[in-house]
Amino acid sequence: MNFEVIVENLPKLLDGALLTVELVVFSSLAGLALAFPLALARCSPRLWLRAGPWAYIFFFRGTPLLVQLFLVYYGLSQFEAVRASVFWPILRDAWWCALITMALHTAAYIAEILRGAIQAVPRGEIEAAHSLGMGVWQAQRRIVLPRAVRIALPAYSNEVILMLKGSALASTITLLELTGAARTVIARTYMPIEIFLAAGVLYLLISFALVQVFRLLERRLGVFAC
Amino acid sequence: MNLHGFGDQLLAGTLLTLQLAFASLGVGLALGMAGALAKTSRNAAARWAGSTYTTVVRGVPELLVVLLVYFGASQVLTMLAELVGLDASIEVDAFTAGTVALGLTFGAYATEVLRGALQTVPHGHVEAAQALGMGSGRIFIRIVMPQAWRVALPGLGNLFLVLLKDTALISVIGLEELMRKSAIAVSHTKEPFTFYMAAALIYLGLTVAAMTGLALLEKRAARGFARRAA
């Protein structure tokens, strides 16, 4: 083991770790925002409302994140129309492509978690809300969703950890997040074991930190009380 | 979809993807079972080893595990060989490294699934088997596993679906499975969307096939158990 090479390149790895955290936090939040309408539509009794989210979730859960990333980053630029469009300034940027793909990907998983949680809300509580004179939407907003969020939180925290691990794929589209930084350092030092192990330890630290954040959040929301 | 003559290559890649998935499944199930037994063991060191394994592997990206096994394993093995005076070339090719890396990941998650499943087997069943004079190995195979298997199957099935998609990562270390074959086709045709979409559709097809197979397996495993409660 050559610890010198780790110490020497630690600043680069830490820069990478910062980008990793950025990607995970933003994509998890954007994914969550996307997942709410998806999950609600997915639970709808109307077929035409249910079909779209079903297909979306099916595609994003049935294909590898790496393929999705390449489709968005390299794939879309095959079309002149995309490159001429107003979206190009965003789509030409690797950071945005990674963020968008990760958000779309995680949204499909979060939507399924939320759907399960919405269906797990006891019927009696919804009936009670209706008997108090709440309308469908009011009952959704004030009773079902807050309850579902608490039920879904532990599963959501798992999903965030999965996104942390998925973010390593951003290195394949030129981003120098933690794995990308490690690979670039190894390209010049030829010390794969040392550098990858150091990166692995940083990932573990990030995932421990994320788990702690969710513990606090669960305690605050009183997840265990329900 | 015009594949410009690369259809055969994509097919060959798909076959390799499947081989990789099933080989990793074998390694992963063995590791998962070992992990579950370690975690439920009475031996504190075994419990510690089990939980270190699952914590570390579940907190580190699959891609990093793949890269580390690929570059690390043969370096370590070659060093060990040189220590004992062998000038052997110990090769860990991309397929082997991929199988080990994906197996390690699958095993870490499978440990939890199997541990949960083992714990659902009533202790009374084990005691009854002991009273009948069965040895512990036989009890495990004849009494515990058939029951735990049924409980574990849905969870393991989900893990297999994840594994199937994770095989795409092995393209990064140069194994010419479906994803790498697609990239080669892209370099010739300059049509990234066409080929990555083709790959996506093939992965979808594999997922659907795996889901169908799993549903059949679950139905089989549930024979003799009434699923519907009053």
Next chain:
Amino acid sequence: MRLIKILPALALALGLASGASAADKLKIGTEGAYPPFNMIDEKGKVGGFDVDIAMALCAEMKATCEIVTQDWDGIIPALVQKKFDAIVASMSITEERKKAVAFTDHYYTNKLQFIAPKASSFSPALDALKGKTLGAQRATISGTWLEDKVGKAATVKLYDTQENAYLDLAAGRLDAVLADKFVNYEWLKGDAGKTFEFKGEPVFDDDKIGIAVRKKDDKLRQRLNEALAAIRANGTYEKINAKYFPFSIY
């Protein structure tokens, strides 16, 4: 699946296989994503200038060779770890690499030159590179050049394969790509390269390309050097050169 045996048949024809010792079986590592030097066709076969040279050298050394493809990032670690015995993959002889591996004499001389859209006023002068987005393959001397010379002033994007850098240049994500002149030459000849051209003079013109072997394998290095001298002398090298370029790249 990724091992493509090229020479066993030839070796048999020459009656070598029966008497061949283990030392006469060589595994040659190459990348397979670097046209025209090494690439994989739609049949899955590896070919290109590097592969032709490797085959000629093996024939000269009367060795049985097997071509193995390996992604670029991992190609030196793989050699060190004995996944193969030599790298014939357009690898530049650099001091950094010499710390890890040994090189034969050069088998061609490369130049690094920028390409950019014909319509752009791109100039390779160091001052003019400020603020530009420049691409190269990771773990190449082009990548190292960009990181060292303009890593702070410009945005440097490093790709897993050269092809991906070209895809991004064509997509307009990059202002310019820095790569080996002959590789750029090949890409400019194709459909995708029509609206692009070389910009300025090469930024580096004495990039010697050699075959890498493990440091301990000095015997193999010497055999390769002798074979190289032989194919230079007997016209085999010229023939291979002419197959890919209308000018000498030695």
